[in-house]
Amino acid sequence: MDTSSSSQVLLPPLSRVVVSGGTHGDEMGGVYLVQGGAPCLKRTTFTAQTILSNPRATEARRRYTEADLNRCFTSASLSTPLSADSPYELRRAQELNRALGPKGGPGAVDVICDLHNTTTNMGLCLIGYSTRDWICLHLYRYLQEQMPSASVRYLVFEEGEEGSYSLESMAKHGFAMEMGPQPQGVLRADLFFQMKQAVTHTLDYIELFNTGTVFRGGGVEVYRKVCTLDYPRDPHTHQITAAVHPQLQDRDFCLLSPGDPLFLTLAGGETLPYEGETPLYPVFVNEGAYYEKNIAVTLAQKETVLLPPMSVQRE
Amino acid sequence: MDTSSSSQVLLPPLSRVVVSGGTHGDEMGGVYLVQGGAPCLKRTTFTAQTILSNPRATEARRRYTEADLNRCFTSASLSTPLSADSPYELRRAQELNRALGPKGGPGAVDVICDLHNTTTNMGLCLIGYSTRDWICLHLYRYLQEQMPSASVRYLVFEEGEEGSYSLESMAKHGFAMEMGPQPQGVLRADLFFQMKQAVTHTLDYIELFNTGTVFRGGGVEVYRKVCTLDYPRDPHTHQITAAVHPQLQDRDFCLLSPGDPLFLTLAGGETLPYEGETPLYPVFVNEGAYYEKNIAVTLAQKETVLLPPMSVQRE
Secondary structure, three states, X not given: OOHHHOOOEEEOOOXXXXXXEOOOOOOHHHHHHHOOOOXXXXXXXXXXXXXXXXXXXXXXXXXXXXXXXXXXXXXXXXXXXXXXXXXXXXXXXXXXXXXXXXXXXXXXXXXXXXXXXXXXXXXXXXXXXXXXXXXXXXXXXXXXXXXXXXXXXXXXOOOOOOOOOOHHXXXXXXXXXXXXXXXXXXXXXXXXXXHHHHHXXXXXXXXXXXXXXXXXXXXXXXXXXXXXXXXXXXXXXXXXXXXXXXXXXXXXXXXXXXXXXEEEEOOOOOEEEOOOOOOEEEEOOOOHHHOOOOOOEEEEEEEEEEEOOEEEOOO | OOHHHOOOEEEOOOOOEEEEEOOOOOOHHHHHHHHHHOOOOEOOOOEOEEEEOOHXXXXXXXXXXXXXXXXXXXXXXXXOOOOOOOOHHHHHHHHHHHHHOOOOOOOOOXXXXXXXXXXXXXXXXXXXXXXXXXXXXXXXXXXXXXXXXXXXXXXXXXXXXXOOOOHHHHOOEEEEEEEEOOOOOOOOHHHHHHHHHHHHHHHHHHHHHHOOOOEOOEEEEEEEEEEEEOOOEOOOOOOEOEEEOOOOOOOOOOOEOOOOEEEEEOOOOOXXXXXXXXXXXXXXXXXXXXXXXXXXXXXXXXXXEEEOOEEEOOO
């Protein structure tokens, strides 16, 4: 057993808290939440700030206008000199980094909760870059406890500041909050109010932390990205030649074993099985925005992370 | 009882049959069906032609590039002189009208089946402009009989050639085939193969008609558009201030009565009821593509249409 689970971790209070939406302009939950639909943002120890990340894409009701903003926050992109040809989203990323960062620096905001929707059946899923960010992981357990009827999960994309590319990576403790399924450009009331509730709980949690609550240690289950699979494609036209199999569609977080149906060919209706060597958990199954990224399915493994007891560091 | 139901109607054979997809470039069922996923198109009396209606929008995986192609087929639009500023889709509409029309003229193709997807829970729905097009209405009943596990419905938008604006209105007998729910830019295998099956049955039906089958008379239920309702909006920003109510979401074709929940406000979570005077059937409930058209819900009434017996006119 990891000894870190028994010795209490003390962390600085969280005073600068940002809730961002519209990082993708067609994911309407976050867009409408920050544009007039937010819950109360004020607590005794802080007032959260809302930000519309990509106003131009939101205006166009599209994911992005010239480049995917949520891939523009690598250290390399943030330090690239701008020219007349630079995409709007790169300019906007650097602008946000001046306001909320600098990424990795002591002046960066404490928390960014970046709101997203997915066309996939992923329920409520936090996405982070680390299994050592105790603020994010204790929040994850807190949300599971507060929202027992929701399926709250935690997905770890990659370790390390080097590889991190998304908006929330500017913060000392950043995470994306995904909610699905919801088509792009559509607002579903059920998901909107669930997102609003999750944001309220997030702010409550930060308040509890700041005011001295001791969060107990223990294990939480997380999913760690292992690899992605593309659709079968025509080698010349690059067009897809098979769809995600109906037996996999909507089955995010349901174990996929070698030999299970993966794709169904469009011309012949032939089933193509999953040919991996080990069972893994599929996520972002048939996500609309990922066709252009050559991702039909992301595969993850399940791990248990031992959380240490945690409380705020007194001055 | 309408006497037209007892005297047999004789109609000319159908030899020029078109199956079109990609009229909206992000409705992927039709796109992939005409791009390599089509069923067998050959019968003894005709061979159907497939057409990708809007190649540019399909390439961009968007509904349209400069104007909604499926609103460009009014007689006025088709006769508008083109200029350097004309939207791509208007040029394309006139090009298609030269190839498949001219709309309303004797040289127009016999049948256009225009394939669409919707983000709404409308199942398989044919959309036409008339309750007197016996070819389309007998097809409707044929599909209901052949696909008993699908909910096949028929929606009538407006009567008359004057008001018709969509691609299939170029044909002597045109209809749109809608299938949902499916997010834009996503292909769901289950819906794709259901669409493919419906197209196969459509071609079989035309073959049966051409080879002398007598289609019996009788009643069919259709839905006729009455009006549309917009989302509540901020008068200054025009931004929506309420979402479709969870009790209405996904309930296409389920009767909406005065007083039933219609919207839920985003800021306060207040329920706004349907204030119409008569119960009506909602369709295209919270369709992603209709936010820009100021349509939250389309309301329809249910009617019974009496079909006359029908068969092909011998030479």
